[in-house]
Structures are given as C-alpha cells and as structure tokens.
Amino acid sequence: MTPGVKIYRVILLAAAIGALSIPLLCGQKGSSAPAWKNDANVYAELTKAPKKAVARRNPLAEDPDAVGAGANLFDEHCAECHGEMAEGGRKGPSLRADPVQQASPGTLFWILTNGVVRRGMPVWSKLPEPQRWQLVSYLKSLHSAEKPQP
Amino acid sequence: MAYSVILAVVAGSGSLAHAQESPYIVTYDHYLEEPGSLEVEYFSTFGTQREGNDFHAFWTEFEYGATAWWTTEIYFDGQTTFNDSTIFTGFRLENRFRLLQREHWINPVLYIEYEQTSGADKILKEVEGHDVESDYAVPNAIARKEHDHELESKLLLSKTFNGWNVAENTIATKNLTGGNPWEFGYAIGASRPLGLKASAHRCNLCRENFIAGIEMYGGLGDRYSFGLHDTSQYVAPVVAWNLPSDWTLRLSPGFGLNDDSHRFLLRWGVSREFSGFGEMVARVFRSREP
Numbered sequence: 541m542t543p544g545v546k547i548y549r550v551i552l553l554a555a556a557i558g559a560l561s562i563p564l565l566c567g568q569k570g571s572s573a574p575a576w577k578n579d580a581n582v583y584a585e586l587t588k589a590p591k592k593a594v595a596r597r598n599p600l601a602e603d604p605d606a607v608g609a610g611a612n613l614f615d616e617h618c619a620e621c622h623g624e625m626a627e628g629g630r631k632g633p634s635l636r637a638d639p640v641q642q643a644s645p646g647t648l649f650w651i652l653t654n655g656v657v658r659r660g661m662p663v664w665s666k667l668p669e670p671q672r673w674q675l676v677s678y679l680k681s682l683h684s685a686e687k688p689q690p
Numbered sequence: 691m692a693y694s695v696i697l698a699v700v701a702g703s704g705s706l707a708h709a710q711e712s713p714y715i716v717t718y719d720h721y722l723e724e725p726g727s728l729e730v731e732y733f734s735t736f737g738t739q740r741e742g743n744d745f746h747a748f749w750t751e752f753e754y755g756a757t758a759w760w761t762t763e764i765y766f767d768g769q770t771t772f773n774d775s776t777i778f779t780g781f782r783l784e785n786r787f788r789l790l791q792r793e794h795w796i797n798p799v800l801y802i803e804y805e806q807t808s809g810a811d812k813i814l815k816e817v818e819g820h821d822v823e824s825d826y827a828v829p830n831a832i833a834r835k836e837h838d839h840e841l842e843s844k845l846l847l848s849k850t851f852n853g854w855n856v857a858e859n860t861i862a863t864k865n866l867t868g869g870n871p872w873e874f875g876y877a878i879g880a881s882r883p884l885g886l887k888a889s890a891h892r893c894n895l896c897r898e899n900f901i902a903g904i905e906m907y908g909g910l911g912d913r914y915s916f917g918l919h920d921t922s923q924y925v926a927p928v929v930a931w932n933l934p935s936d937w938t939l940r941l942s943p944g945f946g947l948n949d950d951s952h953r954f955l956l957r958w959g960v961s962r963e964f965s966g967f968g969e970m971v972a973r974v975f976r977s978r979e980p
Binding site for chain 2: 600605608609610612613616617620630631653654655656657658659660661662663665666667668669670671674
C-alpha cells in the first residue's frame with residue numbers, strides 16, 4: 541500500500557468518525573433541566589387530532605387485562621422518555637398532567653400512532669392497534685391510581 | 691479505539707429498551723431508531739456457491755437514532771470463503787430520513803448510503819444490477835483487489851395495517867469508481883406479529899414476541915439494460931423473536947429463484963437496543979466542562 545493511499549484512508553476514517561459524532565450529540569441538550577418544562581406548547585399536539593380520531597372509543601376499555609398489559613408496554617417503550625411513573629422525564633412531558641388525562645382515548649391513540657416527530661416523539665404505529673389501545677388504557681388509569689404492578 | 695469507546699459506553703448503559711423489531715433482513719420498513727437509542731446488531735449469511743466454495747459473510751451494525759426523523763448507521767463487513775480465507779471487506783455509512791411528520795396511507799423514507807467495499811464483499815445486504823452467483827466464485831485474493839466506492843439510494847415505502855406491515859424498497863446504486871452505470875434493485879416484504887395484544891405478564895414465548903413474514907429481493911439491471919434478465923432473485927421467509935430481555939433474534943432461509951441466484955442463503959442475526967445512549971455520551975462530555 542502506498543503512503544498516499546494510507547493518508548487517504550486515515551482522512552476518510554477521521555471524516556467518518558467526525559460525521560458519526562454529529563448525530564450522536566444531535567438533540568442532546570446541554571442543560572440538566574428538561575426542555576419540556578419551559579415549553580408552553582408541549583401539549584399542543586393533542587388539539588390537532590382530527591374529530592374522527594378524537595371520537596374513537598377504546599375497544600379494550602372493559603378488558604380487565606388491558607391496564608396491566610399497557611403498564612408493561614409503557615415500561616418497555618415509554619418510560620425512558622416520560623419517566624417510570626409517567627411523571628415526565630428528561631425528554632418527554634408528564635402524562636399525568638391534565639391535558640393528557642382530559643384528552644379522549646381516541647386522541648391519545650392518535651398521538652401514539654402518529655408521534656410528534658418534530659418534537660422527538662417517534663411514531664408508534666409499529667405496535668399493533670390492540671397494544672396501542674392497551675397503552676391508552678394504562679394512561680387513562682393514571683389519573684387516580686398509582687402505577688399498577690405488572 | 692472507536693470500537694473500545696463505543697463498547698465501554700454501551701457496557702456502562704443500564705438503560706435497555708425492549709425491542710419491537712421487524713423480522714426483515716434485507717427490506718426496510720419506515721420505522722426509524724428511537725431518538726438517542728443505539729442498536730448493535732450482528733448478522734450472518736451462509737451461502738452456497740456453485741463452481742466455487744460456499745461462504746459465510748457477516749456484518750456488525752451500529753444504528754443510532756439521531757432524531758425522530760433521522761437514523762444513522764455504520765456497518766463493518768467481512769466474510770469467510772471455505773477452503774480460501776477470512777477477510778474484512780469494507781464499511782458502509784447509512785442514513786435514513788423520514789419524509790413526512792405523521793403516518794399516512796403510505797409512508798416514505800429516504801435512504802442514502804456510502805459504501806467502501808472490496809469485490810470480495812458477500813453480505814448480500816442488497817441485490818442490485820446484474821449481480822449474479824458466478825460473481826462470487828472468484829477467489830478472495832483476486833476479488834479483494836477490486837475496490838468499490840458506491841453511492842446507494844433507496845426510496846423506502848411502508849405501511850402497517852391490522853397488524854400487517856408491507857414494505858417496498860426501490861434501490862438505485864452508482865459505483866463511483868470507473869464509468870459504471872446506475873444499477874437498480876428492489877426488496878419487498880410483508881410481516882405480522884403472531885399475536886396482536888400484549889400479555890399482562892412478561893413472558894419469553896408469548897405469541898406477540900414473534901413476528902413472521904416473507905421478503906423477496908433482487909436486481910433490476912442497470913441504466914442500459916433494465917429488466918430481470920441476468921439478475922439474481924430471492925425469496926426468503928423471515929422470523930424475529932423479540933425477547934423481553936432486550937435481545938432480538940432473526941432467522942431467514944432464502945432461496946434463489948433462477949439459475950443466476952445462489953441456490954440457498956441462510957441468514958441469522960442478533961441485536962440489542964440501548965436506549966439513552968446519546969444522552970449518556972452527552973453527559974460524559976458535559977462532565978468535562980469547567
């Protein structure tokens with residue numbers, strides 16, 4: 541291998557590592573306070589659900605296992621951002637807050653399905669519909685209860 | 691060095707996310723990595739080879755969710771050709787961008803990849819152009835002398851309904867070395883979890899932890915000779931097992947559909963997702979600030 545080729549490879553590797561470090565730090569805030577606490581519009585997306593979506597009823601509302609299953613799903617997929625007790629985490633707002641608890645099941649399902657991509661919440665349509673409804677059941681159970689044990 | 695840093699940070703991570711990964715090995719759906727999460731994956735491909743030696747190709751993949759609309763990855767490829775040698779065959783840098791904010795009837799994602807591989811690369815992560823089985827019969831000592839710098843773009847289209855995911859990828863690749871024409875390929879897949887409702891209790895063997903499906907992929911020729919002639923085509927059942935212990939296992943036996951395809955490919959992979967990885971790295975840098 542010629543020295544020219546070696547230098548070329550080193551530069552390429554350095555560029556690759558540099559390029560990788562940009563996304564690694566992208567969106568990671570320097571402040572220790574969660575950004576959503578100072579954001580007056582953090583729950584604004586709830587008002588954007590179409591009427592048809594808002595009116596949807598939770599088909600698992602009467603399922604006795606839905607809250608427990610939803611709690612498991614929350615631990616697995618949501619607690620990292622929204623906190624273990626849904627009280628809000630470093631990246632995601634509290635789901636015990638009034639705007640969430642007063643939203644219809646259909647609205648919560650719509651948010652889960654579509655995410656809030658520009659604010660960092662991914663779409664969760666990869667979870668089958670019944671699992672998203674189980675999550676809604678769990679979220680709606682939070683207004684009065686402590687977190688159920690799975 | 692870079693590997694050590696990544697592994698050290700990953701080893702220090704106590705925050706693991708339960709994976710809900712698709713079973714596809716070649717096809718991409720429209721779901722990106724969750725922001726701040728790192729997924730470490732290892733995949734193997736065993737391939738039969740007529741008029742040559744069978745091979746075992748493998749790659750390691752680090753997939754990071756930069757934002758909810760941008761996922762970036764780096765791959766390191768290698769292969770063992772039986773009765774020949776084991777060699778490193780190159781790396782790939784990949785980015786996927788979600789084009790629409792919300793879910794729609796069909797969801798597009800733009801995929802852009804740069805790869806620097808040798809002619810001995812056999813991972814068959816995508817099949818394009820006039821890639822045929824006989825290309826892979828060349829001994830490693832000769833094949834590795836060919837250096838490819840490729841720019842690869844894909845339009846990923848995907849939709850999930852009633853538990854089913856259907857995905858279609860259109861591939862356009864340009865080898866930047868020499869005057870090679872644009873080459874084309876495709877991959878399509880369909881999959882569904884075996885159970886749609888989650889169980890109230892955690893379990894390894896619950897039906898919802900298994901996702902099964904099928905994918906089909908192959909070349910579509912190049913700019914000057916578009917079509918299925920002199921291309922390889924494959925069909926492959928796929929299954930993924932998402933374990934509550936944060937691991938995902940995938941298995942896929944693939945079958946060549948014409949005489950220009952490898953007769954049999956056996957692929958398997960294992961992956962683990964580490965959520966909060968980006969935040970952890972940011973914390974490391976913050977702690978050094980005065």
